[in-house]
Amino acid sequence: MNVLVPFAEGFEEIEAMTVVDVLRRAGIKATTPGLPGTIVTGSRNVKVMTETKVDSVVEKDYDALVLVGGSPGYTNLSRSGKIMKMIGNYHRDGKLVAAICGAPTVLAEAGILANVKATVYPGLEKYIPKPRNEKVIVEKNIITSQGPGTAIDFSLAIVEALAGKESARNVRQQLVFR
Numbered sequence: 001m002n003v004l005v006p007f008a009e010g011f012e013e014i015e016a017m018t019v020v021d022v023l024r025r026a027g028i029k030a031t032t033p034g035l036p037g038t039i040v041t042g043s044r045n046v047k048v049m050t051e052t053k054v055d056s057v058v059e060k061d062y063d064a065l066v067l068v069g070g071s072p073g074y075t076n077l078s079r080s081g082k083i084m085k086m087i088g089n090y091h092r093d094g095k096l097v098a099a100i101c102g103a104p105t106v107l108a109e110a111g112i113l114a115n116v117k118a119t120v121y122p123g124l125e126k127y128i129p130k131p132r133n134e135k136v137i138v139e140k141n142i143i144t145s146q147g148p149g150t151a152i153d154f155s156l157a158i159v160e161a162l163a164g165k166e167s168a169r170n171v172r173q174q175l176v177f178r
Helices: 013-025 073-078 081-092 104-109 148-163 165-175
Strands: 002-004 029-031 033-035 039-041 047-049 064-067 096-100 136-139 142-145
Touching: 013 029, 013 148, 013 165, 033 039, 064 081, 064 148, 073 081, 073 104, 081 096, 081 104, 096 104, 096 148, 104 142, 136 148, 142 148, 148 165
Parallel strands: 002 029, 002 064, 064 096, 096 142
Antiparallel strands: 039 047, 136 142
């Protein structure tokens, strides 16, 4: 499994690092392309060096796309034509598309949440069609979550979807997450 986790300028650090860490603990390859370049600053001014640039990503090389929030990170994701195209293509092909915090609004903007229950960072509900007040929602090939405090739950849901319940359970135990 190869998962793409783009870090856009203004990304949410807790969400980004948690997703990558948890996926890698499960043996899932998580690649972090930066947007716009390979040095990206998070919403709390943490600078991170990514493995590649979004513009260098070959879409067919990945099995899933995970978008993290942060402001203005999720807005910057929505401004990327490549990211928006990938969301539509992955969804059409039945690949996993996941988003946390403000990033579910990007999925809504890409048109893939029209008939899907989803959750989003509190206060952004008006930007998604069928908002629900839940930590994590898994519906079809889409996973959404609320924010930094739900990042482990979100990441474990992704692991379960990609690698199965046993793998998610093993990582949960490693993390001593209850």
